[in-house]
Amino acid sequence: MWTFQLPTKIVFGIGTTASMATMPEIQDRRLVIVTDSTIGQLPPIRNLIDSLKPNAVYDKVRPNPTTANVDEVTELLRKIDAEIIVAIGGGSSLDTAKAASCLAWTNDLSIRSYHSEGKIFQRVGIPVITVPTTAGTGSEVTPIAVLDDEGKNFKSPMASPYFYPVCAVVDPELTISVPLRVTASTALDALSHSIEGYWSKNHQPICDLLAKEAAKTIFVHLPNVYENLDDLASRKALSYAALIAGIAFHLPKNAIIHACSFPLSNRAHLPHGIACAFTMEAAIRMNSPYMNGRMEEFAAYCNFSTIEKMIEEITTLKRRGGLPCTLMEAQIDSSLIDTLIAESFHPLLNNNPKKVTEEDLRQIYKELMVNE
Ligand SMILES: NC(=O)c1ccc[n+]([C@@H]2O[C@H](COP(=O)([O-])OP(=O)(O)OC[C@H]3O[C@@H](n4cnc5c(N)ncnc54)[C@H](O)[C@@H]3O)[C@@H](O)[C@H]2O)c1
Ligand SMILES: [Fe+2]
Known part of the structure; x- marks a missing residue:
């Protein structure tokens, strides 16, 4: 028994953002743009923002965004009485x-009420159009927002059926300026979504297909982009892979890799994609024997003769992208391991094919100590 649903309209292709100003969802509506200060200054993004003639622009989103970011955007949305949000980044x-789109139409002042204090959104918010400028998270189509509550030292995803964007406009040309290391970490985040959606206990056939196709696409095209960051055809393939990997995990949900990533970001300050890539090989070794041959099938679909060959390629992709492969390279002191293990016991572990014990997590960190 399974269900599949995706309410978000997808517009995909090189140059698709050029005609966004004529979209009926945007025309004659009070529009607020949400972005970050780095990309907000890049000429193609600047031109896109100008073409949309927004009523206001919020450009202070931080990497690993905070609950404070959401509260500030919410205040702006209320002040402008926004009718549509375009999120670019x-x-x-x-x-x-x-997250701000839903908070804006409540009486609450802070997203904290929902992120860590248990309230649940009861209705849709202001419609959001997403324009991804990285090829990684799949956030353009997922009903998930990952927020960092700095005061509580608590980074965690929150999900609501009301978070689905109305439309995702995916223009791979916007990703050309992504530097090598961010290209690597975001692509490996997408790879982790494909693997986690596939091995989640809630996996299902449509998501399985998309997961395998996303992974295969990343294994073919990420090395091309490493060779030439301006390779638009391979950038386009990575945007597509990230998009379908997002669809592949949004229903089955993530598992051990993401559960481990939260303390790795909170405590060791690893960006999300790097945190996900960090435990990937060890997690595959741990889960594969519990998947009734499905991981062998996944590796074969991606043209690897064995799971171990696929794992080797993941390590190569991490090394070539400048990502850490050991605790020392990630500048994580072994005294932090107990905390990392304790804080990895997130509800996402319930989706994992193998029941995860403290000893399993210790084994993962032991593998990451290799050569130290
Ligand atoms: N909602 C979801 O379903 C979901 C899934 C996975 C991860 N996440 C979350 O998404 C966040 C990470 O997002 P991300 O990996 O896309 O990174 P990001 O949005 O934090 O951006 C990383 C850096 O890349 C820069 N950047 C972005 N686009 C660029 C471009 N075109 N050219 C040059 N620089 C560019 C940004 O300015 C920033 O400095 C994390 O908080 C993570 O937890 C969400
Ligand atoms: Fe992720």
Whole structure:
């Protein structure tokens, strides 16, 4: 028994953002743009923002966005009485906009009431159009926002059926300026979504297909982009892979890799994609024997003769992208391991094919100590 649903309209292709100003969802509406200060200054993004003639622009979203970011955007949305939001950026800007869109139409002042204090959104918010500028999170189509409550040292995803964007406009040309290391970490985040959606206990056939296709696409095209950051055809393939990996995990949900990523971001300050890539090989080794041959099938679909060959390629992709492969490279002191393990016991672990014990997590960190 399974269900599949995706309410978000998808517009995909090189140059698709050029005609956004004529979209009926935008025309004659009070529009607020949500972005971050780095990309907000890039000429193609600047031109896009100008073409949309927004009533206001919020450009202070931080990587690993904070609950304070969401509260500030909400205040702006209320002040402008916004009718539509266009979120332009990586997952950080998209997540901030999705959470603020729902908060704006409540009487609450802070997203904290929902993020860590248990309230649940009861109705739709201001419609959001997402424009991803990285190829990674899939946030352009997911009903999820990952927020960092700095005061509580608590980074966690929140999900609501009302977070689905009305439309995702995916223009791979916007990702050309993404530097090598961010290209690597975001692509490996997308790879982690494909793997986690596929091995989640809630996996289902449509998501399985998309997961395998996303992974295969990343294994083919990420090395091309490493060779040439301006390779638009391969950038387009990575945007597509990130999009379908987002669809592949939005229903089954993530598992151990993401559960481990939250303390790795909170405590060791690893950006999200790097945190997900960090435990990927060890997690595959741990889960594969519990998947009734499905991981062998996944590796074969991606043209690897064995799971171990696929794992080797993941390590190569991490190394070539400048991502850490050991605790020392990630500048994580082994004294932090107990905390990382304790804080990895997130509800996402319930989706994992193998029941995860403290010993399993210790084994993962032991593998990451290799050569130290
Ligand atoms: N909502 C979801 O379903 C979901 C899924 C996975 C991750 N996330 C969350 O998304 C966030 C990470 O998003 P991200 O990996 O896209 O990174 P990001 O949005 O934090 O951006 C990373 C950096 O790249 C820069 N950047 C973005 N686009 C650029 C471009 N075109 N050219 C040059 N620089 C550019 C940004 O300015 C920033 O400095 C994390 O908080 C993570 O937890 C959300
Ligand atoms: Fe992720």
